[in-house]
Amino acid sequence: MRNVGGERVQEAVAGSVALLRTVTDRDWEGVGAGRLEWSCRATVLHIASDLIAYAGQLAGRAQSAYVPFGITLDDGTDNDGLLDVVETTGALLTAAVRTAPREARAFHPYPFRSANREGFAAMGVAEVLLHTHDIAEGLGLAYEPAPELAEFVLTRIFPQVRPGPDHWRTLLWATGRGELPDRAALTEWRWHNNLVVPADRLTLQGVTPASAADLAAGGDGGFAWVEDGPCDGTREAAKMVLKGYEGGVHRAEFGVFALVRREDGRAVGAMGFHGAPDEDGRVEIGYDLTESSRGNGYATEALNALAAHALARDDVRAVIAIIDHDNVPSQSVVTRAGFTRAALDEERATSEGREADGPLRVYVRTA
Missing domain, CATH: 1.20.120.450 (dinb family like domain)
Incomplete structure (x- = not known):
């Protein structure tokens, strides 16, 4: 872009x-x-x-x-x-x-x-x-x-x-200067620059609707990617951002973040939420890392930083990650980032109705 x-x-x-x-x-x-x-x-x-x-x-x-x-x-x-x-x-x-x-x-x-x-x-x-x-x-x-x-x-x-x-x-x-037929007039407003969450070797940079549109269309979203990025999962996550934006429910704090290396400014993957917290204060997180960037601890570092950032908020009580039962590497990532396996009944209730090739594992991190 x-x-x-x-x-x-x-x-x-x-x-x-x-x-x-x-x-x-x-x-x-x-x-x-x-x-x-x-x-x-x-x-x-x-x-x-x-x-x-x-x-x-x-x-x-x-x-x-x-x-x-x-x-x-x-x-x-x-x-x-x-x-x-x-x-x-x-x-x-x-x-x-x-x-x-x-x-x-x-x-x-x-x-x-x-x-x-x-x-x-x-x-x-x-x-x-x-x-x-x-x-x-x-x-x-x-x-x-x-x-x-x-x-x-x-x-x-x-x-x-x-x-x-x-x-x-x-x-x-x-900006409180006009009216739209289907919306209440605004008396207070504020613009929102993109959120950046710092980690050790990475910065987690919020993906704006403009960046999401470019990623969804096959572009780079304004980021300098490593040679095999962005991943298909990142583009799908960008489409989720666009859907939320077009529906008026997107919240930047619970959007998608590009994982950018401090050393060279290259994006190595993406991580984000599936939406705002539910009524119980639970928010689901997911991530995607380019193949060339795996094995360096980037996913663990980013997950730890973003989960901690979310849990510092008053409206978040738990961050959950839902992982395929045979995706052992991803289960290891969430475990290293402080997540623990949910109880069996909670796991069944959380994964009920989701399309998957096999059983799902639910991991939870609380403050």
Whole structure:
């Protein structure tokens, strides 16, 4: 999957500036930006401030907080000059996204305290699209960005939002700015960058709906795989992510994660959940490792890290793994990761109704 984040930032900024250049002779300071408490001029400055902040975070790889700097305009800067600043800060974010390595991450507070280059690109595009909408609403202008820009944002940082037939109106609804006929209006919202769970030699990187779609279609999902990856099981898991996303039930915390080696940034497999916890707080986990990567302890390491991460949550009481009775290597993996064999009656109840070539083994890990 090609890194298109820089292009999307560039397109979003160009569309916004082109519209606002037509009304630079109007009063931006005395007019409110839609439903915001800011003036239109303050909102344009906010766009520029976010773009430079994201560029700085990503380029500098800030890890614990925002880099403490901001934009100060020269006295007498008019509306045209302010748009020059937006174009410049947009170009800086575009460059930062295009040049950042695949594995680069930097601090952002919501909700998992970091973002990768696609996340920063999507946040930048979101700021441009949404606040241009606010400004246009205040100034009485018609504004509708290209649908692929809204789709880019939704499939990267709004994995919890069920897609609609119109990406732009879905994004407006998801950010409390619009209505959809089959959904209640939102008063609170938050975007979600992909979750990364650290392990010793690996990082477990959350697969976004955009990555899942690419994997399901035969692509790499934006990851650099070892020579025999991704596996068929990984592609099937990606299809499960897409199904959950399209149904509006996908939760990034209980999705699929690519297992990426720290030493070279290569993905060696995938691991994830079959959905959110049930009413008893039980969540099922599964995994897939490329043949060339087996025998190195990667599956055990990743399983231990992801199970511990899940069990640290208040809504998870047990993580279960269901394994074919003759898959001894996989049973050894879960045992080394702290899972124990379930009682026979629990095993029968858990595996009842599942299609399998033979008996199934159920293993459980609790906090």
